[in-house]
Amino acid sequence: MQTKTTLKKRRARTVPRFTATCGAGLESLLEEEIQEFGGQDITTMPGAVSWQGSLETGYRACLWSRFGSRILLELARFPAPDPDTLYNEAGKIDWDAHFSPDTSFAVYCTLTDAELSHSKYAALRVKDAIVDQFRTRAGRRPDVDVSAPAIRFNLHVRGKEATLSLDLSGDSLHRRGYRQAAGEAPLKETLAAAIVHLAGWRRDTPPDTVLLDPMCGSGTLLIEAALIYGDSAPGLMRHQFGFMAWSGHRPKLWQRLVDEALEREARGMEKKWPEMIGYDADPAVVSAARQNIAMAGLEDRIQVSQRQLAHLESPASRGLMVTNPPYGERLSQKEAVKYLYRCLGRIFRARFPDWQLGFFTSNPELADMTRLSWDGRFRLYNGPIKCRLLVGGTKTKEPWREEETTWTLHEVDDPGPARDFANRLRKNCRELFPWASRESITCLRIYDGDMPEYNLAVDLYEQWVHVQEYAPPKTIDPKKARTRLNQALQVIRDMLQVPHSRIFIKTRQRQKGRAQYQKKQGPGKLYEVREGSCRFLVNFTDYLDTGLFLDHRTTRRMLGELARGKRFLNLYGYTGSATVHAAMGGALATTTVDISSTYLGRARANMSLNGFGGPQHLFIQSDCLQYLRETRERFGLIFVDPPTFSNSRHRKETFDVQRDHEQLLRLAMRRLSKNGLLVFSTNFRKFQLAQALEDDFRVEEITGETIPRDFQRHKGGLIHRCWQLRHQDADQEKDRIQQSSQ
Template sequence: MSIFPLFVSCPRGIEALLASELTSLGLQAVQAQRGGASAQATLETAYRACLWSRLASRVLMPLRRFEATDAETLYAAARAIAWPELFAATSSFAVDVAGRSDGIGHTHYAGLKVKDAIADHFRDSGRPRPNVDTERPDIRIHLHLEREHATLSLDLAGDSLHRRGYRRDGVEAPLKENLAAAILLKSGWPELASRQAPLFDPMCGSGTLLIEGAWIAADIAPGLLRKRWGFEHWLDHEPLLWNRLRDEALTRRRAGLATARPPVAGCDIDPRAVSAARDNAARAGVGDWVEVTPGDALASTPPVKVSGLIVCNPPYGERLGAEAELVKLYSLLGVHLKQRFGGWRAAIFTARSDLGQRLGLSADRIDAFWNGAIACKLLQFDIRAAAASAVGSTGADFANRLRKNLKHLNKWARRAGVTNYRVYDADLPDYALAIDLYATPELHAHVQEYAAPKTIDPARAQARLREGLAHLQQVLELPAARIHYKLRQPQKGEAQYTRQNQTDAFHTVVEHGCKLQVNFDDYLDTGLFLDHRPLRLRLQREARGQRLLNLFCYTGAASVHAAVGGARQTLSIDLSNTYLEWAQRNLEQNGIRARLYAHAPAADEPLAPHALVRCDVRRWLAEQNGRTQRAQFDLIFCDPPTFSNSKKMDGTLDIQRDHTELLQHCLGLLAAAGKLYFSTNRRGFKLDPALAEIAHIDDITAQTLDEDFKRPPPAHRCWVLRHR
């Protein structure tokens, strides 16, 4: 049997694995190269590579390598190949192009030149021109450009070999099948499967790792489900030989499925992923073997009592909110593996190797793979069981403080009728976290980590966060999905209000009889500043029959309290459409009709009783103070940001620099017996003494801090100003 050259391509990083696999399949002179492996093959071993390679992307038979300095030399060399000796004119074909060439600027143009060359050669030889079919061609030609050289090859598989056939058409997955197989092979799964060790994926997605693992364990050829092959319309194809090899693979599959099978199981928190994984497993012929259940990875348990391989491809993201969620995921995953999977081997495939340190596990092997254009790492660990306690002895002081705070604050909250409060605020220097509890009525914990100074070892800070989150989960007995983590850093302008995620998951909490929406994931803050709770209650009690002006209103919680308290008018002003719409929802879910104005109404336009206006607060105040007949308010609440350079406003706002003018303008709209409440959370803020000449001022900070915020320094400073 004649021998001919092949080039078998694969994802970058697994070339050595591929070379070993091809050698085991009987190919000769195998050499790993960038992006694949070259080899010498007989027709039988070429067929075996197509049918049995778990790692290959394409099996290419080079036809000619030549210089192609421009499109015309490419055309001439392609036209010189005896194409009618390879396939009939009745067969359709397509040309795929990879690589790049300085002389040929566009790969699509290069493909057109080769297509024309093939068609013209058929015409020159007196045959009809074969049809081009870019979707489902009978024959696929591969052109590889490499600087001034080009190689034309026949694609024996006809389509990428990672498409096994158990996925529905058009469904893409973050992990291709051949890369999943490489992860399992590199992790030692074949040897573990031979010992009937279990395989478990706690974030299985559509089940790719599980199905590939089952096929490896049962000796199932990865090409058995494919309906079409490129070589079937190749004139040198030998159907009898191919059918014999396929029958052999079917016999091996029956034998493999009939023998004792290792447990293969997984779970996923997304019900849609669970459904897809089950469907894929059924299509792959292992639906009665591979067990997939809905569940959170951070609450998963081993499927059997004996240890095995836990493998997963955790998600990764680029948005700030997704980044925070990943930090929480990796931090708690490492703790969970120690708690539940002691004695197991773990293989974590991630594009975020920096997050691997968050696991708190020491990788004994790290391999570099590429998932398409994304550089990834395969981290492997032996998981040592945790100590007798659920999360070990580290962080016990934090856990004790958390329990002590909970015991004290729970009693206070029940007496005060408070359901949303801060339970911990960097009480211990090593655990720089702010933890707020919200009853929706399900309990949620909103955790903000204060960024560690540069003098602190990052590994130490990561360990402290890992311990803190793990103890928090244990003490509160909360599922990880209801722990929401953020990293809090110094913010400028409107950065703290910038959207960080896209969950659109709003929850309703109740505060002193007011229903308020909160969002734990999409923004740095939840939409409800808990430290202002007493001040909002104060406004609610004073608002009956009064007119309230809420400046820099954020999500309008203060306006809601005033309206629920019987205010006859509330006017809420902010620059953000997002937060004004949020404020409108807050008002309306309390039965208060509110109108949102896209810009400041004209002077003679009457406002709705409960109005929200989008405009620059300082500009609006200046315009109102410039009118002969000014609007008058009995209560004014002014809680500005410490600094803002929003493009939507004129200039910048620095509350230390600008508060004097701001408060003077507020006083200009304050009724004779009215009250102006001014609050700021700027550390070191100093109120201008000159304001005492025009207003009576009382520092009421202590009165506006509840039990959960009585820690120095105060979360905010607050004054009430009245006309003299």
């Protein structure tokens, strides 16, 4: 029988073999690290890198590896065709040479194409061998602690061969020790380090290169980048490693490596540092990031603050933007995330010339929404989620300018019977186009049933034409009506020189309430259009309405101007266009309420398209009357634009704006702050506001101020009516202040 002394001498003559595990996709980065640590005979395999070297190489890996998860010191290799053989072979190891019976331990097992089918049972057999050996030799056994063992052993069985190793790292190396708070689905520190490294961030990055994360979450990318730049060993903040309870631990060697790392970190802190900036829309997440940054001792190196993506500006002429935007794993979020990507790409192209971008996403198919080209693509995993890191930059030195749509009138050779329609359309366009150009209006109505014979509404949405045919009376021959429609369409195509593919045609029947919003076809493509500084998604095919009511253009602009510093409530929010204007105008928070999940999904997408998100922008699926009865929130600005009539399947009762508006507005006024403003609009042409509302509140009709110029010819008269409502006491206080100042 071999003595303990003989085993120790044999171990001293044998060059140790180590294995470092890592996340999928990080193997090449980990291999480079092992080479720097002095590893020899390096072998790379999926999820792991093994090497031969001195114990110092293993210690260096524990202290310095940015990409490795665990560092394993191989103790033995042996065949393991069955649990009994596993027990016998594990019992041949001199466990007393590794730890004492006073030290708690645990055995963890992984199987790869193994004949053994149960990893927990395999680990149990090794545990039994260890315990039985101690009991036989010392008459007592060590405790097993699977949650927080002092020393850990790793059993890996591939096929019929087992490798039993000592886990030098203890806890996974991604637990650096600085993360005290985390946002939703935080990145592992090892993955974050890989992202910033692959994006181009290095220890020798020029100090005039700004690092920016516009959606920084808990700050992990920024912290890992700072550790790289400052040459700071990621293991320095850890107080515990697995080897510290190991009998073979060499404290003097470890201390020498720690002292060396501290000296390198001190030199790194003395050099000139770049700006490192992080933003996030969520104030709670920003607070968490600041806690983590402070825990890492980097509060004077990294600056994090709350900011919406919409307000992102370039802080310098050159830099690296690296970000891990939301994934949108839930179906309700995926559409919004898609347009968040588009917003980020647009902002990067427009405001960050000469910058590089590292874009990490689990939806590489959505990355095309950024409309950026990529120089590098890396396959990585965030846990089980397949991801991509896309690296690239702007390709031109010229300032980025968005393509403008300009409409030009062309002569129509022979309009034939549609001559009068052609003349009217040309007259309207000559009046409206210069006005629209001066006002930067790109979506407008150029014809609105001006002639009974051609009962159409023609809207321009940037380069697209949306034609709605009002259903003719029953007294009109359908064939004749169809002929006139075709004549009008030919005039539109010829006069505007627009191809068939950019014209969308619908027939608008007489509808009640939200029936006009019911789906007609689909699924259809969403097109992006602009309105002032805002952008919206419109659908020309699925519904009678596109999702953007052009007659409310002036009302939306007014709401944007009024929203600064206020909490905004959008009732019957539809696709959230008023909410976008309020957010762009500086609203502190917004709440959009609608009974339809489809509309709320578009509202989220519209907000994301404009760069707004976070918990201060809420979307609530609810009947608006029910919401008003239940909520206790107060708002400084409320917009109420109810349907004329609704018998939605979601409602137990029907809604009639004439019958129910007083109840609706009284409930809404209860949620209006003392000095707040409520804007009420309706498209019901015969609507009469309840006199009792004018008695109890200060009411002012502002219809004339809200009808855009292109809707002043509406064939049915006023296309909508609009009022402002305020609390009486607020007005009395305002009058009192004005009188006292006089």
